[in-house]
Amino acid sequence: MARRRSNGEGTTYPRKDGRWEGAAYVLTTSGERxxxxxxxxxxAEARQRLAELIAQNDxxxxxxxKALKLGDYLDYWLTEVVKPNRRPATYAQCETIVRLYLKPGLGDQLINKLSAPLLQRYANQLLADGHSVSKVHVVKKILSTALTRAEREEVVTRNPARxxxxxxxxxxxxxxxxxTEASQFLTVARSHRLYGAFLLLMLYGLRRGEVLGLRWQDIDTEKNELHLRQQLQRVGQQLLxxxxxxxxxxRDLPLLGPVLRALHDYRERHAVRKTELIFTSTQGTxxxxxxxxxxxxTLCKQHGLRVIKMHALRHTAATILKDLGVPARDTQLILGHSRITTTQELYQHTDTNARRSALERLEGALLGPDSKTKTAPSVRSGLPVVVGDDSGSRQLSRQMLKMGDTITSIISGGAYRIRTDDLFHAICCQETVQERVTEMDRKLKxxxxxxxxxxxxxxxxxxxxFESDKNTPYI
Incomplete structure (x- = not known):
């Protein structure tokens, strides 16, 4: 007699196409069973998958x-999650990656059927097609972010993109x-219409968008402060x-005198009236x-200066502040970094001359100012160096070796502890060899x-x- 199935156990049965089908009532993401x-x-395979489904429900x-394709979920994610909650530039980047890479390559895949091998093959194919490593990292990051959201919404049980x-x-x-190069640039740019903007980039290490987004109301002449509150970015065909x-x-930064004078000069000579932005085109846009x-x-090329990326001016400001001895915490606050490690690891640089200077200072501190002209002789470890070849020095050296062994045996036996180096130093400061030996013997006694x-x-x-304990009666 066939066993009667329990409620909620589910059932399996053969299909006309030769496969097996399992079915059970479970709670769905819509809130219904x-x-x-x-x-x-x-x-057996159908029963195993059915058991996994029931265990997940339990x-x-x-x-x-319903079976949801990855492309459909990405459209929902962009519209309902990214666009209302992220900056326009972030949404534009995500939309571009989804439209050009994720939907053409993986859009028809069922989102709950995505696996690590499938996504790994897709990433390898992108690299094989000639896409840069940095671009494929961005594709992975955006896909992983979308699947993490799907995991929170319980559309999938795991995120294979990780x-x-x-x-x-x-x-x-x-x-x-x-x-030197930074000073030369400021000198040649002094007559340029946007000299004040270049000065802000160089002195404060501001981002390009922060400079272009500055408003006249952000210049506080009463407190002599510069208030950074917004930035200007290109998003698609718009400047926002x-x-x-x-x-x-x-952040709020001190308003330096040269910056204030440059801004005043710009306002008198070049500023377009009735605009809240400080730096605009000649038409006020x-x-x-x-x-x-x-x-x-172009300004760098015209004056024979080494051409660097504009963002490298931010690195230049951070590095010069480091070379001037400004604490990394202060530099972090000036640049507006969330973590001090970003300031130190990514923005502050050093060169061979700086490293050589640092090591030479360490050499002088440890070996003395004459370390470059004298060669230290090879001596027994832990004993002082005796320079010279006279008989007195050789006699002192033998006496010191003998007494050094005596001191070591006394110390190792738990006797009075005295620093051997200090003792030898006191001996070497005496005027004659005999006085040194005498002083050594006195200290040992x-x-x-x-x-x-x-x-x-x-x-x-x-x-x-012991006597006290022996005379004490036991209670």
Whole structure:
């Protein structure tokens, strides 16, 4: 007689196409209990998948009530999650990656059927097609972010995008300007219409968008402060002002005299009236960040200066502050970084001359100012160096070796502890070899007497304690 199935156990049965089908009532993501089906090539496979479905339901994890493709979920994620909650530039980047890479390559895949091997093959194919490692890292990051949201919404039970392995992303080497190069640029740019903007980039290490987004109301002449509250960015075909990159980017900086004078001169000679932005085009429209970059690089080429990226001026300011001895914490607050490690690891640079100077200072501190002209002779470890070849020096050296062994035996036996180096130093400061040996012997005798007195005192104390305990009645 066939066993009667329990309520909620589900059922399996063969299909006309030769496969097996399993079905059970489980809780779905819509909040209702529905009959959900699973399939397998054999009855055992169908039963296993059905058991996994029921176990997931028993743990309180809802099951998707319909097969959802990755492309459909990405459209929902962009519209309902990214666009209302992220900056326009972030949404534009995510939309571009989804439209050009994720939907053409993975859009038809069922989101709950995504696996690590499938996504790994897709990432490897992108690299094989010639896409850069940095771009594939961005694709992985955006896909992983979307699947993490799907995991929170219980559309999927795990995020396989986290398991993708990619080549290590090596950031490009930045070579900021030296103090000399920075000073030369400010000299040649003094007559330029946007000199005040270049001065803000160089002195404060501001971001390009922060400079172009500055308003006249951000210049506080009463408190002599510069308030950074917004930035200008290109999003698609539009130039938009928006919030700063992080909370730490919202900062107040002292308004330096040269900056105030440059801004005053710009307002008198070049500013377009009835605009809240400080730096604008001659027609009063916002300056395109790419045009601002091209103006900077053209100015460098015209005057024979080494051309660097405009963002490298931010690295230049951070490095010069480090070379001037400014604490890293102060530099972090000036640049508006959320973490001090970003300031130290990514923005502050050093060169061979700086490293050589640092090591030479260490050499002088450890080996003395004459370390470059004298060669230290090879001596026994832990013993002083005796320079010279006269008979007195050789006699002193032998005496010191002998006494050094005596001192070592006394110390190792728990006797009075005296620093051997200090003792040798005191000896070497005497005027003659005989006086040095005499002083050495005197210090050793003092040490021995103190040690013997300590031993006697300890023995007496132990003996008195023993006699006292022996005479005390046991209770």
């Amino acid at each position: 529905k009959r959900v089906r699973v399939y397998g090539k054999t009855q 743990q309180g994890i809802p099951t998707a009530d 398991l993708i392995e990619l080549p290590t992303l090596e950031p490009g080497e930045v070579e900021p300007w030296s103090i 002002t928006g919030p700063l990159k992080t909370r730490a980017s919202k 916002p300056i395109d960040p790419d045009n601002f970059r091209r103006t900077f690089q 003092v040490g021995r007497r103190r040690w013997l007195l300590g031993v006697v005192a300890v023995n007496l104390a132990v003996k008195e304690r």
